Amino acid sequence: MTNPVEFQGRYEDVGFLRGEGCYTADITVEGMATVVFVRSPFAHAEITRIDVSAALACPGVLGVLTGADAAADGLGTISSLLRRRRSGGAEMFVPPHLPLSGPRAHFVGDAVALVVAETPEAAQDAAETVEIEWEELPQVADLAEALAPEAPRIWPELPDNECFCWQEGDADATEAALAEAAHLVKLKLRVPRASANPIEPRACLALHDPESGNYTIYAPVQSPWQTRKLLTNHALHIEEARLRVICKDVGGSFGMKGQTYPEYAACLWAARRLGCPVRWVAERNESLLSDDHGRDVILSGTLGLDGEGRMLALKVEGLMAVGAYVSVRGTLPVQNISGITGVYRIPQTHATIRGVHTNTSSVSPYRGAGRPEAALFIERLVEIAAAQLGLDSVELRLRNMIRSDELPWTTPLGFTYDSGDYAGNLKQALQLSDTEGWAARKADSESRGLLRGRGIANVVARSMASMNESARIIIGSDERVRLECGAVSHGQGHATVFRALLAERLGIDPERIDYLTGDTGTVIAGVGTFGSRTAGLAGMAITGAAAKLVSEARRRAAVRLDAAEDTLAFKNGGFTAPGGVRLSLWELAAETPLEAAETYAPEAATFPCGCHVVEVEVDPETGTVQIDRYAVVEDVGTPLNHMIVEGQLHGGIAQGAGQALLEELVYESSSGQVLTGSFMDYAMPRAVDFPSFAVGENSHPSPTNPLGVKGGGEGGTVGGLPVVVNAIADALSCYGITDIPIPATPQRIWRLLRTAQQAA
DSSP states (O other): OOOOOOOOTEEEEEEHHHOOOOGGOOOOOOOEEEEEEESOOOOOEEEEEEEEEHTTTTTEEEEEEEEHHHTTOOOOOOOOOOOOEEEEEEEEBOOOSSSSOOOOEEEOOOOOEEEESSSSHHHHHHHOOOEEEEEEEOOOOTTTTTSSTTTSSTTTSSSSEEEEEEEEEOOOHHHHHHHHHHEEEEEEEEEEEEEOOEEEEEEEEEEEEETTTEEEEEEOOOOOHHHHIIIIIIIIIOGGGGGGEEEOOOOOOEEEEOOHHHHHHHHHHHHHHSSSEEEEEEOOHHHHHHSSSEEEEEEEEEOOOOOOOOEEEEEEEEEEEESSSSOOOTTTTTGGGGGTTTTTTEEEEEEEEEEOOSSSSOOOTTTTTHHHHHHHHHHHHHHHHEEEETTHHHHHHHHHHGGGOSSSSEEESOEEEEOOOHHHHHHHHHHHHGGGHHHHEEEEEHHHOOOOEEEEEEEEEOOOSOOOOEEEEETTTSOOOOEEEEESSSSOOOOHHHHHHHHHHTTTTTGGGEEEETTTSSSOOOOOTTOOOHHHHHHHHHHHHHHHHHHEEEEEHHHTTTTTGGGOOETTTTOTTTTTEEEEEHTTSSSSSSEEEEEEEEEOOOOEEOOOOOOEEEOOOOOOOEEEEEEEEEEEEEEEOOHHHHHHHHHHHHHHHHHTOOOOOOOTTTTOBBSSSSTSOOOOOOOGGGEEEEEEEEEOOOTSSSSBBBSSSSHHHHHHHHHHHHHHHHGGGGGGGGOOSSOOOHHHHHHHHHHHHHHH
């Protein structure tokens, strides 16, 4: 195991604070034109006529392209990477997702044409003159309605709107255990659709060299190498070597930029067709319509307990929105539903989740990707079960928690938890939250006419489960260290963490290390950043490459110093022979560069865990919910940088709590129109909505990797959603209210209270 590397601050921040960041919209090249997309105003409609002549006649317009042009040029579809099975075992149908749709649009915001002009203003003006005649078709935008026998069919190739059917666990054993249970606790809830809304919208700058036939695209993506593969193999039908993907600074992502979007292929195609570089930067309302969204899940199920409150079985059924098209990673979130048993011993579990097509934008992984939904479901069940059985919810949790000495523990749905102290997390979080002062604070709230509630959420989530990561280290004659890695930062501080990690391994000043990533033309191999995987996988690749480099340097030093390799002491960036003669890495690389590379693949997933405790105040006169206190204890394994881990936790909590209280991407069911198409309608939390966070650590290094890292990018979101909902439920329990709407907006809480008061 390694000791955490400490820092005074983030290396990247100085440049960002000086305005020296370089985002896609900052990049300009000579002769660059602007792309504006023409998007469908209907949720489901056939194009009966499209006339671009007026747009072509507009000043400054260089070209207009349509879906028919894309089809004529033989462009391919952006394909889903993860294929599952439908009910009955049939293969999953993957709808074609062309760079421009046509002759049919399948959601409001579906791109059907593009305009290229000399300026953004000219392109926008011309786009408004494209004449399209539409024949509206029946649509279904609501997940709950899409599987009804009378629901409109989104794709004629499908007999219904089911995309996939995912099942895990032993159905017969679960039913048998439920039949023997003394208590059955039922729950149905919906986690609505959310928009990631990173501060930097999607964008790209596409170039084509007619002499070589090569392409270059600048875009803020989480995996440039995967983007290159999908664009070349599936959309453009060219060799991978002919496309260079460059990702400069990225202004946030949260999973949304992990997809390869059809707009990227369309811009590359337009650059070739029109013979000029083209740039597209999404407007905010355009992003809300056409970005991949997150969540939109309905879960229902039953928890069985014996007479002593011990959990026996859990049965879960659910629906998960896919959207009109299947995104690149659109079927991924369902596999994280396997964490729905949480930190509890539940001997028998069975889950069935059906992915469903709707006339909406695609749904793909959004921070947590199925984990917050699973955590919300089991933690709400625990609270409801405690109330039904007349037990304290803390006692019920402790009675059913997996003990530390039982780890590793394999759940009925196939996850193997690696390490942790779940009971310790709970006890430490309760202490951090000042449990002794709870009664006094509750009484004080009541004296002011407010309802006070306390929520608890014990969470565990899978991390570092997918693919590998690569790193290469080069030391040249310039006495600089070049660290290449596939870990693309979109706000996490990778240059800070990985420069320091390598500096520790080589015994040198991190200021001599240059961190390079995000460019398929210069970084030979890489995967990308997603799923809380990067600190562990990239960290292990870097430490492995460093060990190889030191080994090669030791071999050279032994020759130069005429000494046996095992007699050389390595410290502070150099080797010292028994006689005291020293050679530095810089000297050893002066004539021939030192170079080493490593690709690390995980042997098993890791499972970071934690406990969140929240207190809220609810104003019964207005329905307003205010988070008053927030305590959290996290176990991320070995933290490589405490400050960055805590920052990730803060941001994750804000997103989880934001969805509990405010955030919802709303489609009107009767028309498929987006009703929250601007920040005037789509609400997000602000700093003023949160107290200071009390953060504690209960780290247990993972035994699955030498660094002991588990992952810390999503724990805040996984716990933030269920703990706030539980706190609101506790505050309203005096009215007999258990079903808490998400988001719990003031209007919804006010209506719940009025209904309860009238019933009383």
